[in-house]
Amino acid sequence: MSTETQSLALLNTAAFLLCVSFCAYVLSILVFHLKTRRSRGGSPSGFDWHIIVPCRNEASVIGDTVRRLLSDFPSVTVWCVDDASDDGTLAELAAFADQPRVHVIQRHLPDARQGKGAALNAAWRRIEQWLPAHVDRTRVIVGVLDADSRLDPQGPVALSGRQYFGSADVGAVQVEVRMLQCAPRRYAPTTEVSGWGRLLIRLQDMEFRAPIAAMQSLRRRTGSVAMGGNGQFTRLSLLNEIADQHGTPWHGALLEDFELGLHILLAGGRTEYCAESWVAQEALTRIGPLVRQRTRWAQGSMQCGRYLGRVLRSPRIRNSATLEIAHFLAAPWTQLLGTPVYLACLIVMTWYIDNTTGGLSGWWSSGGWGVPPLVLVFGIGPFALWGIVYRARCEPQLSVSRALLLGVCHWLYSYAQSLAVWLAFARMVTARTDWQKTARAADPPPQPAPTRAVGRVAVPAQPRRAPPPRRSGRSDGPRSIRPPRHLAHLAHLATPTTDRPTIAHVRK
Numbered sequence: 001m002s003t004e005t006q007s008l009a010l011l012n013t014a015a016f017l018l019c020v021s022f023c024a025y026v027l028s029i030l031v032f033h034l035k036t037r038r039s040r041g042g043s044p045s046g047f048d049w050h051i052i053v054p055c056r057n058e059a060s061v062i063g064d065t066v067r068r069l070l071s072d073f074p075s076v077t078v079w080c081v082d083d084a085s086d087d088g089t090l091a092e093l094a095a096f097a098d099q100p101r102v103h104v105i106q107r108h109l110p111d112a113r114q115g116k117g118a119a120l121n122a123a124w125r126r127i128e129q130w131l132p133a134h135v136d137r138t139r140v141i142v143g144v145l146d147a148d149s150r151l152d153p154q155g156p157v158a159l160s161g162r163q164y165f166g167s168a169d170v171g172a173v174q175v176e177v178r179m180l181q182c183a184p185r186r187y188a189p190t191t192e193v194s195g196w197g198r199l200l201i202r203l204q205d206m207e208f209r210a211p212i213a214a215m216q217s218l219r220r221r222t223g224s225v226a227m228g229g230n231g232q233f234t235r236l237s238l239l240n241e242i243a244d245q246h247g248t249p250w251h252g253a254l255l256e257d258f259e260l261g262l263h264i265l266l267a268g269g270r271t272e273y274c275a276e277s278w279v280a281q282e283a284l285t286r287i288g289p290l291v292r293q294r295t296r297w298a299q300g301s302m303q304c305g306r307y308l309g310r311v312l313r314s315p316r317i318r319n320s321a322t323l324e325i326a327h328f329l330a331a332p333w334t335q336l337l338g339t340p341v342y343l344a345c346l347i348v349m350t351w352y353i354d355n356t357t358g359g360l361s362g363w364w365s366s367g368g369w370g371v372p373p374l375v376l377v378f379g380i381g382p383f384a385l386w387g388i389v390y391r392a393r394c395e396p397q398l399s400v401s402r403a404l405l406l407g408v409c410h411w412l413y414s415y416a417q418s419l420a421v422w423l424a425f426a427r428m429v430t431a432r433t434d435w436q437k438t439a440r441a442a443d444p445p446p447q448p449a450p451t452r453a454v455g456r457v458a459v460p461a462q463p464r465r466a467p468p469p470r471r472s473g474r475s476d477g478p479r480s481i482r483p484p485r486h487l488a489h490l491a492h493l494a495t496p497t498t499d500r501p502t503i504a505h506v507r508k
Contacts, residue, residue: 014341018334019378025327026211026382030389032221033214038276042160048135049076049156050236051143052123054116055093056083058147061282063092065147066102072153079127081105081119084112103130116229117250117259120144124239124249137237141165144257146230148282150180158277159233171269172234172261174227176213179205179283182395197285203413204283204290206406209394210386216273224321225271226328227261231279234260238269254433255300262307262325268316287416294420298332299427305329335421383411 051069055062062080069078082090084107096102105122112119127142141159145151152158155175159165164173181193182205193201219225227234239249242263253259261271284290311317311325349371356363387407391398398406427433 012345015345018338018341023378023382026385029211029214029218030385033217033389036217036220036275039161039163041154041157041276042162042164042166044075044156044160046139047156047160047165048131048140049073049143050127050140051076051078051145051151052120052127053078053080053145053147054083054119054123055080055085055089055147056113056119057085057087057089059085059088059092061148062089063095065145065149066093066096068150069145070096070099070101072151073156076101076156078102079105079123081107081123083107083119084109115252115254115256117248117252117256120250120256121248124243127236128240131236137240138168138235140236141233142236142239143233144230145279146281148180149230150183150280151175151231152277152279155277155279158274161276164272164274165233165235167270169270170272171238171267172227172232172264173272173274174216174225174261175231175233175274176278177208177228177231178278178280179208180280181205181283183278183280193285199409200285200287200290200413201283202406203410206386206390206394206410207413210390213273213275214389217275219271219321219324220273222320222324223270223318224265224324225261225273227257227264227271229257230281232257232260234264235269238264238267241267252433253300253303254296255304258300258328259304259307262304262311265317265321265325266307266310266314291416291420291423294417295423295427298417298421298424299433301329301332302424302428303433305333332421332424335418336425339418339422380408380411383414384408386410 181201242249250256353363384407387403391403
């Protein structure tokens with residue numbers, strides 16, 4: 001066998017194995033997804049609910065989000081983390097100065113803008129300090145909500161069910177994510193969007209509610225449900241346990257949500273996916289911001305690869321979960337491998353067409369006719385079928401033809417992810433780890449940052465001053481806070497001037 005023939009055989013084998021493994025994975029997640037059954041809810045009154053809203057230049061949306069949370073969830077405490085915004089976000093939050101259930105944590109440069117995880121850690125410290133010492137942390141549920149999101153008003157009811165926080169061994173739950181523009185009409189924004197923008201919105205909604213939801217259905221069976229950056233809920237006791245081992249609950253990866261989920265599993269906690277509730281976030285309507293967002297996600301996944309060894313060695317993670325996690329962590333690298341393989345196949349096929357007697361017609365009649373069915377089955381089919389699944393389980397008002405067309409568009413849409421993986425790889429090679437917030441088209445231009453804190457914000461404590469004893473209860477006035485006993489080794493973090501550790505009213 002000639003070297004040329006061997007090279008072609010190796011190339012064809014690699015392409016075939018990549019296609020078959022991908023189709024097998026799609027089939028497996030589809031089967032588990034279609035078998036998923038919904039569970040009943042429980043009583044949310046048995047838990048203490050706290051929601052963290054990270055804010056970095058969110059003036060255009062944060063006011064409506066907080067008002068909605070206060071209206072829909074009368075017993076929820078809201079913690080807004082202003083991460084050195086310069087667009088008037090603090091001014092918007094000043095409207096809630098008289099709301100005892102709203103707290104604003106103000107962060108300043110250079111410590112601010114270090115990523116979403118750092119902002120969430122600031123809120124976690126404040127919640128832990130604010131709660132009385134006698135409160136049962138296993139009954140305190142900490143949720144994370146993006147500033148442009150709407151949470152299902154029945155969310156706490158669903159999350160309190162026996163399959164979720166109603167079970168003592170469940171440490172964290174991720175709810176279904178959908179696009180705000182596809183949510184019920186009373187939630188959806190009224191901004192005019194082009195036809196291309198509407199297609200991107202629908203594709204993102206289908207992506208989260210069909211293939212991603214199906215992946216989570218498989219993970220429920222393997223015990224490896226992943227946390228998302230929006231709509232994740234975790235017991236405070238588990239966040240504290242992770243912090244005891246690693247200093248903080250959230251860490252430095254750009255995919256801080258998946259990283260948290262890994263730490264939960266490594267700590268022996270159980271993660272769950274709740275399809276009975278949802279969180280709706282604003283979809284991106286332009287391809288540029290979408291690629292930048294997916295580049296950050298892909299790079300974060302690559303960064304989390306450093307946990308693979310610990311996952312493989314952990315006695316707390318069962319074998320099926322280990323395999324699924326390894327598959328997820330390998331996915332971006334597999335995409336990097338697949339791109340040159342598929343391009344090489346395309347180049348070889350083009351060469352054969354050009355050198356076959358009779359050109360394209362001669363190549364077609366000599367066996368080339370078999371290529372389009374292979375592309376349809378192994379290339380387009382695994383993406384297109386999600387259009388039908390999306391119609392059947394989420395949007396029955398869609399016609400079959402539109403659902404199929406949406407599925408084909410999903411195949412083309414997947415190439416944006418392939419581009420993002422290569423951009424993420426380039427950032428890894430050049431050691432770029434900076435985090436950039438995805439801008440919205442409706443966001444106003446940046447304005448000078450305010451020179452003084454407004455609203456119900458956290459004011460700075462005197463450095464190196466011993467913390468006075470804790471006060472019980474939850475009064476609205478200033479309070480002095482002592483770090484809880486199990487965080488004693490983090491006492492030096494209790495008084496950072498940038499995070500302003502005590503809470504007080506500063507009237508407008």
